[in-house]
Amino acid sequence: MKKIEAFIRHEAFEPIRSELLEKGFPSLSIGEVKGSGRQKGIVEHYRGSTLTVNVRPKLKIEVVVEDKDKSLVVETILKHARTGDVGDGKIFVIPVEEAIRIRTGEEGDAVLQAHSEAEIAA
């Protein structure tokens, strides 16, 4: 199992989410994060004075998948998150030791299976 952690631009999220859902990966988490990288900060002008904000808002996506599905998810993220400009973000792939579904106590890859059609409807 692998956890894919991607830091992306906000606007890239919706196409990534819908394509992952289409391909059978409905389960993911996101978080609003602020971070710095090569992209410059923002200078705020306030009644004549300035304030430099060094971190920019980004979105973090976390998806845990079976090893064989790793490339598919990474490629989906690359496809939608890449604009070619500084600030597109980064993807990290991390090994996961165990996965347990709380409702049933199931363990392992079974936890990562896509839900049935009925469960994900709308």
Add this chain to the structure above:
Amino acid sequence: MGERRKSRNELGPPGRGLSLKKRLSLGALVALGASLVLPGAASAQGQGIGALTDELNITWVMVACVLVLLMQAGFLLLEIGFSRQKNVGAGVAKIFVNLSIATIAWWSVGFGISSLTGNDFFGTDGFFFHNNQEIGGGADAFIVGGADAALMLFGMLFCAVSLAIVWGTTLERIKFSAYVIYAVVFAALIYPLVAHAVYGGGLLADIAGKPVMDFAGSSVVHLTGAVGGLAALLLLGARSGKYGPDGKARAIPGHSMPLVGLGVLLLWVGWYGFNAGSTFGTTDNFFAQVALNTQLAASAGALVALGVIYLKTKSLDVGMAGNGAIAGLVGITAPSGYVEFWAAPIIGAVAGVVVVYGVLFIEKHLDDPVGALSAHGLAGIWGTISVGLFASPRLILDGAAPGVYYGITDGELAPSLGQLAVQAIGVIATFAFVFAASYAVFAAIKATIGLRVSEDEELAGLDISSHGMYGYPEAFIPQEEYPGSTVQPHVAGTPVVTNAASTPPAAPEKEVTA
């Protein structure tokens, strides 16, 4: 002066003089104002009851001016509440700039274009309005005095309201420079030409002998603003993400319903000046009747809009209730001085229905974030038409016919239908002219400097991209980077990297030693 215009001495039956003055126009007001002041002002000691009455009338006009000015705050909060957090500051700057441009443009050019002097198309006197200015020619000429300033100011603030309505459709994506350029043309030419046509003795003041009756401007002010907004919207396009890949409209919720509510209520209060102030005086206390009509229609509009949207969607939509109140107010604006109390809630209720179906329909095709096309445009059309249905014989303008309701009850339907047609012509002419002129201006802006911000700027929000600052900085700047923040990031074993000068003394250490 054309024969179709009433001279100051023919203002109507005694006792209804001032409320009839409105019927002449914002432009004509100047003439009236002069007639009020000149005889009495010559000698302070010689002031009789007549001069005091004139001053009381002008006092009410000045109170109404302040109320109409307050409507700018209403538009501000309404638009900001319906915007996202990243675009709130832009709305503030826009209101200040537009109000100020409308003021200067109206004083220098717009008032002259709208005034009662001149021909069927535009006025020719009153530019760079100043004291002791001679306006008009021949027997109707008059010298500008204090009362004229009040009446001119009232017209100016109406122009500013009309301009404020334009921008509701353009929020969150238009370039700031477009505001500036269009505002100049609108306040100096477009709005004054419409005002002249209806209130200044122009083309729409006499259609086959009948005047278009628009007491305070459902058509002249509100429809004009909304049509300008429509022209801008057609060239501007929807906000990014408004329509999904399937082409269906998605909600882009505004960030604050309390601000929307406050905005609607400020407009509602301001409308007392807008409608009841259009009596231009306190004669017969007629202004109170206009205010009651206004209140009845607004309430009916809010209730009916809320009811209709509940039946359609099974949710008690907060924003739609606000749109309903505005639609009721816009609807009653034209008939407020011409109809009896019983007609006002009917007019407001129909406006409430119109606004909901209008918003639901327009939403599918055009991205109008505040519903201005429905609340000001469709309700403005309805309000103007409703005069032709409900205008009371005792209140109508000279030459006009009562509403169709009275035509039926009194058995004289033909003239009433004629008046209804005149009202419709007023709407069509206003729509056609304002749309053509506004579309031309916005197309020229689009072709030269561009009408819309870049996609990146839109995503970042107009506050930071156009104005270099956030309207709500603490929503966007992490606490850690905010000067004076008490929340300091600190990981055990690492030095706190921060600006020492702006960091308060290390309080936690003291606690440890204590």
